[in-house]
Amino acid sequence: MTFDALVYQGLIGVSLAMYLWLLAAGLTIAFGVLGVVNFAHGSLYMLGGYFAFTYYLTLEINFWLSLLLAALSGAAIGSIMERFFLRYIYHLDLAYQILLTFGFVLIFADAARIFWGGIPLIPPMPEVFDSTVRIVGRPFPVYNLFVIFVGIAASALLWLLLDKTSWGETVRASASDREMAGALGVNIPRLFTVVFSFAAMLAAFSGALGTPVRAMTPGIGTSVIIDVFIVTVIGGLGNLPGAFVGALIIGLMKAYGVLLFPDADLFMTYLIMALVLLFRPKGLLGGR
Amino acid sequence: MDGWTTLTKTRLETRLALAAGAALAVALLAIPLFGDYVIWLTANMLILALFAVGFNLLFSFTGLLSFGQAAYFAIGGYVCAKILLAVPSLLLGIVGGLLAAGVAALIIGFLCVRHTEIYFAMLTLAFGMMVHSIIWKWRSVTGGDDGLVGVPRAPLEIPGVLSVDMADLDRYYYFVLVLVSLGIYAIWRVVRSPLGLTLQSIRDSESRVTFSGLSVRKYRLIAFTIAGLASGLAGALMVPLGRSASPAIANWTFSAEPVIATLLGGAFTFAGPIVGAFLFYIIKEIVVIFTGYWMMTLGIIVVALVLGFRGGVVSVVQRHLLPLLARRRNDTGERR
Numbered sequence: 001m002t003f004d005a006l007v008y009q010g011l012i013g014v015s016l017a018m019y020l021w022l023l024a025a026g027l028t029i030a031f032g033v034l035g036v037v038n039f040a041h042g043s044l045y046m047l048g049g050y051f052a053f054t055y056y057l058t059l060e061i062n063f064w065l066s067l068l069l070a071a072l073s074g075a076a077i078g079s080i081m082e083r084f085f086l087r088y089i090y091h092l093d094l095a096y097q098i099l100l101t102f103g104f105v106l107i108f109a110d111a112a113r114i115f116w117g118g119i120p121l122i123p124p125m126p127e128v129f130d131s132t133v134r135i136v137g138r139p140f141p142v143y144n145l146f147v148i149f150v151g152i153a154a155s156a157l158l159w160l161l162l163d164k165t166s167w168g169e170t171v172r173a174s175a176s177d178r179e180m181a182g183a184l185g186v187n188i189p190r191l192f193t194v195v196f197s198f199a200a201m202l203a204a205f206s207g208a209l210g211t212p213v214r215a216m217t218p219g220i221g222t223s224v225i226i227d228v229f230i231v232t233v234i235g236g237l238g239n240l241p242g243a244f245v246g247a248l249i250i251g252l253m254k255a256y257g258v259l260l261f262p263d264a265d266l267f268m269t270y271l272i273m274a275l276v277l278l279f280r281p282k283g284l285l286g287g288r
Numbered sequence: 289m290d291g292w293t294t295l296t297k298t299r300l301e302t303r304l305a306l307a308a309g310a311a312l313a314v315a316l317l318a319i320p321l322f323g324d325y326v327i328w329l330t331a332n333m334l335i336l337a338l339f340a341v342g343f344n345l346l347f348s349f350t351g352l353l354s355f356g357q358a359a360y361f362a363i364g365g366y367v368c369a370k371i372l373l374a375v376p377s378l379l380l381g382i383v384g385g386l387l388a389a390g391v392a393a394l395i396i397g398f399l400c401v402r403h404t405e406i407y408f409a410m411l412t413l414a415f416g417m418m419v420h421s422i423i424w425k426w427r428s429v430t431g432g433d434d435g436l437v438g439v440p441r442a443p444l445e446i447p448g449v450l451s452v453d454m455a456d457l458d459r460y461y462y463f464v465l466v467l468v469s470l471g472i473y474a475i476w477r478v479v480r481s482p483l484g485l486t487l488q489s490i491r492d493s494e495s496r497v498t499f500s501g502l503s504v505r506k507y508r509l510i511a512f513t514i515a516g517l518a519s520g521l522a523g524a525l526m527v528p529l530g531r532s533a534s535p536a537i538a539n540w541t542f543s544a545e546p547v548i549a550t551l552l553g554g555a556f557t558f559a560g561p562i563v564g565a566f567l568f569y570i571i572k573e574i575v576v577i578f579t580g581y582w583m584m585t586l587g588i589i590v591v592a593l594v595l596g597f598r599g600g601v602v603s604v605v606q607r608h609l610l611p612l613l614a615r616r617r618n619d620t621g622e623r624r
């Protein structure tokens with residue numbers, strides 16, 4: 001691989017990693033605070049993408065506003081999921097949580113088919129981004145740079161929100177000891193609804209961000225969720241910085257894998273997931 | 289509840305189970321009278337029943353949630369397909385698929401049983417998707433996303449003993465019926481054996497079993513391998529039925545089918561997954577008459593089951609129907 005290909009694919013990989021990071025951050029926060037493994041997280045990504053498509057192309061709303069509206073729509077769906085369904089199964093076995101969220105995977109997939117049809121949808125690129133810049137002598141799409149920028153900005157915002165605000169403190173307190181936080185006056189049921197819809201919002205935003213470049217299909221939720229699981233497992237379940245590292249590893253793996261070992265790229269990502277689970281079950285950044 | 293009612297209840301339960309079993313046997317034997325479509329549908333039900341009973345041995349009787357059972361189903365199916373495409377012998381294909389799935393489950397299980405709960409579920413998922421990616425990408429052997437088509441439903445031949453042509457669907461149906469019954473009976477014997485009791489005590493209290501000097505991992509591995517064999521047999525039986533193997537049977541979403549069947553019929557019972565497998569297809573048949581959106585309906589059913597009827601159909605019968613019957617018998621007994 002030549003140097004320019006190395007840099008080019010590296011940047012592509014980092015932009016891929018940003019979608020995964022936004023998704024994995026949501027899954028990680030929901031798992032850390034609520035203890036729920038949400039199989040429908042990938043489906044929320046898909047819905048976010050479709051919503052952005054509808055707002056931007058069908059309703060002809062400004063691109064930026066479409067992104068925001070799509071993320072908020074995801075948050076709304078997330079709050080309904082938590083308030084009326086997930087809330088009743090926190091005390092149950094893991095299997096029931098997985099099954100309940102899997103039920104939503106099926107419902108969302110068919111809902112997408114009803115509203116948007118089965119054909120993959122890609123809206124045209126917004127004019128602001130419809131150009132390339134030359135990086136190491138090659139034309140690189142501006143939109144991918146924008147995605148990298150958004151991903152990093154979102155990480156900074158997330159860090160500020162969780163580490164520097166009192167709300168973030170409440171969230172972290174509830175993640176480490178739910179009962180104690182409740183005893184100290186935190187309204188746990190309400191916090192759970194807010195945290196879950198926040199996680200759903202991150203997934204929907206990731207999907208919305210991907211619409212101009214990544215095709216949406218009703219089946220995409222089931223393949224995206226596997227990537228997100230790989231990322232969160234590599235970082236350690238519930239470990240937010242770990243999820244960022246995991247997203248970078250898998251994003252770069254996918255970008256270089258296409259060039260280096262196109263037949264084994266999928267296999268390699270699953271292999272990494274299994275190896276981490278076997279030898280470092282708490283994740284690369286977690287302790288043994 | 290005093291001992292006497294418990295006794296009558298269990299006796300009644302046994303009788304009812306026997307009666308239901310006999311009725312089911314007669315119905316299953318009579319299925320070929322209803323034409324090819326019903327035969328095909330029932331064969332699918334039987335295969336899902338075996339698949340789900342194997343999953344349930346792990347889930348309800350060992351306490352392990354596997355999300356990668358599709359891998360062994362697919363290995364059984366693809367190995368059977370490759371053998372049938374090379375050698376036209378049904379028995380060889382089925383046995384080959386069964387053994388390949390068993391060996392794969394033994395190797396992968398050896399690694400997976402180091403963990404429990406979510407880590408076990410994630411590991412089985414990772415290995416399951418590895419198998420899926422191999423089937424998806426190794427086009428020259430597996431046909432990639434096209435799968436393997438035109439697999440012959442070869443005759444059942446044992447040289448010098450018997451030779452049965454399987455071109456007729458009803459003959460193949462009886463073959464599936466016999467093998468699925470044998471497979472489910474074998475797992476029933478396992479559940480009732482000292483091995484089955486050990487598995488259930490591991491599920492209830494891992495540390496106590498460790499203290500009594502047994503290797504928990506070894507028993508979990510045995511359960512995993514048996515479940516893998518059941519999945520492999522189910523997969524191997526599926527391929528000659530549809531004369532093809534598709535990569536969809538290796539995807540993780542396919543692993544959810546035995547989970548749903550088990551929940552539908554009732555987890556923590558032996559008959560639950562069997563009842564659930566039949567219900568799965570019956571509900572599907574009814575739903576597709578009214579709407580093209582089977583997945584959404586299934587999703588709503590799954591959500592409703594988890595929120596409202598976690599015991600499934602079998603436990604509803606056990607908890608509400610049986611006491612009703614038992615009470616009526618007591619009443620008549622007093623009158624006499």
